[in-house]
Amino acid sequence: MSTISIKNLSFAYNGQDLLFDNVSLSLDSQWKLGLLGRNGRGKTTLLNIIQGKLDYSGKISANIDFEYFPQAISDKDNLTLYAIQDKFHVEQRELEKEFSQLQLDPKVLWQPFNTLSGGEQTKVLLALAFKNKNSFVLLDEPTNHLDAHTRQQVATYLNNKKQGFIITSHDRDFLNQVIDHTLVIEAQNIRLRQGDYARYEEQKAIEDKSNLAQNEKLKRSISQLKTSAAQKKNWARSAGREKENNSHADKGFITAKAARVMKRSTTMQKRIESQIKDKEGLLTNIETITLLSINFQTSHHQDILNVEKLTLAYPGYDSLFKPISFNLKQGQQVVLKSDNGSGKSSLIRARSRKVLVTKIE
Ligand SMILES: Nc1ncnc2c1ncn2[C@@H]1O[C@H](COP(=O)(O)OP(=O)(O)O)[C@@H](O)[C@H]1O
Ligand SMILES: [Mg+2]
Structure with a gap:
């Protein structure tokens, strides 16, 4: 057992917002960890950071080798075994041993890699990723090209593995079969939990419900504060106008009064705006999904x-x-x-x- 320790990790691609802002995590290399989060939240990026492929600030330490899936195969026209051995140090029997657990016919080794079906390619690359029992495997969307039957075979394979891994996938049912921890990149947090995705969702639903009620309250009070801030701004403005326009005798008195109103209104406006900001900061972490609608009229005749x-x-x-x-x-x-x-x-x-x-x- 070994620990992968991530301390104060911050990362942004050039010219973009931070994807990770001071994240600290401690992961056990025996965990079967599901890495989840909407598209674009940084799952693939995190796997690349862990492998040391990207520059980041913070410290990641791990006393274990990483294997990454999907590996890039360059000579795809070549027979599968040679295409793999061209880039990776692996023996035929090591692959065949994994193939039998993946229910993959070893004859695929003698077919050009690019003629294998998506499912066969996935199984070959999984076998390659898991050949070394002492490594920690980073699996980026291995379910993408799998039909239901092959998905089940791969789930069983991963379930039987003793060694740990991190896996990303959009298939929740699949994940629930294979993972024992979840790491979710949420809108505002990264959250690590013991248990499968179903467990995470149960807990998140409870939190969302109370956050939602809290958010509604905050939104109402933010909207009241905004009205009030606009009112104070108006007061300050009209006091300013009064000060400028007044050319009558008691100008000194009115000017001083207008200046006081203006100052007070501006101070109040600032105070309210800072309250709005604080409250907006409290609005939390609920994923909303905008439904996609397609406006498409068609004829079913042609x-x-x-x-x-x-x-x-x-x-x-x-x-x-x-x-x-x-x-x-x-x-x-x-x-x-x-x-x-x-x-x-x-x-x-x-x-x-x-x-x-x-x-x-
Ligand atoms: N090489 C890159 N250069 C600049 N931006 C990138 C690069 N790779 C990914 N991104 C951006 O970073 C964000 C996270 O991407 P990614 O890690 O692929 O997310 P995920 O795997 O969760 O879908 C996205 O907004 C994506 O467009
Ligand atoms: Mg990705």
């Missing part, structure tokens, strides 16, 4: 695509699937669903004619 008894085959290989027929009309939204490797992407690419298209009459 045919977009007619497919009749179509099957696809790569030269020298069997057909990918049994002949299919379907008809798509404008405005229809269709899910193309099947296991990895059964030909979804090939079907979408079919018109580019890189595959043999067979139309059976």
Whole structure:
């Protein structure tokens, strides 16, 4: 067991706002830690910082090697084993050992890397990331290309692992199966908790409820304060005007009075503005989601695509699937669903004619 200690971490990309502002955390290398947060909050950035790929201020110390997923494979046309060995020091049997736990056929090692399905590529790279039992693995969105079946295989694989890791994923159900701690980059905090994501959400919902009530109160009082600040500003302004416009006898008296009103009003306005600022600072940490609406009118009459008894085959290989027929009309939204490797992407690419298209009459 070893500790990854992050002290006073601050980081911003050039010319941008701080993504991390004085963050301190202590992580145990045996944890299975889910790293969560909306897109753009800095999950990938944090994984890069931990690996020492970015300059930051603060101190990160860890007495353990890191492995990162997804690793960059440069020569993707090469046979998978050679494409990997080109960049990483790993033996065939080390990969094959992990493959058996991932339920991956070792024959993929002898296929060009770029011909593997998304799920197969993911499994190969996971095997590579986990080959060294003493390292701590940083997994950035390994579920992206997985169908439901492969997702389950990967969840079981990660569940059975003894070693720890940090994982980011948008699939909550998947995460709940594999993690025992959560680190969430929230709107205003970074929060570390024991337990899975479901547990985090339960606690967050309770906090949100009380924060929401508190926020409503604060917003009402901020709006009252704003009205009051505007009023004081007006008073100061009209006292100023009175001072300027008055050309009558008792000018000295009126000017002195106007100056007093102006000063008092300005002081009150400043005080109220500072109260507004304090209260706005208390408005907390609730994620709001703006719903996306699409204003799109369509006719369901026009045919977009007619497919009749179509099957696809790569030269020298069997057909990918049994002949299919379907008809798509404008405005229809269709899910193309099947296991990895059964030909979804090939079907979408079919018109580019890189595959043999067979139309059976
Ligand atoms: N190399 C970069 N240069 C400048 N800004 C970047 C760079 N990489 C990411 N960002 C910005 O930093 C923020 C965090 O990005 P990222 O760490 O990828 O978030 P996440 O992984 O949580 O989606 C985003 O606003 C993103 O646009
Ligand atoms: Mg990311």
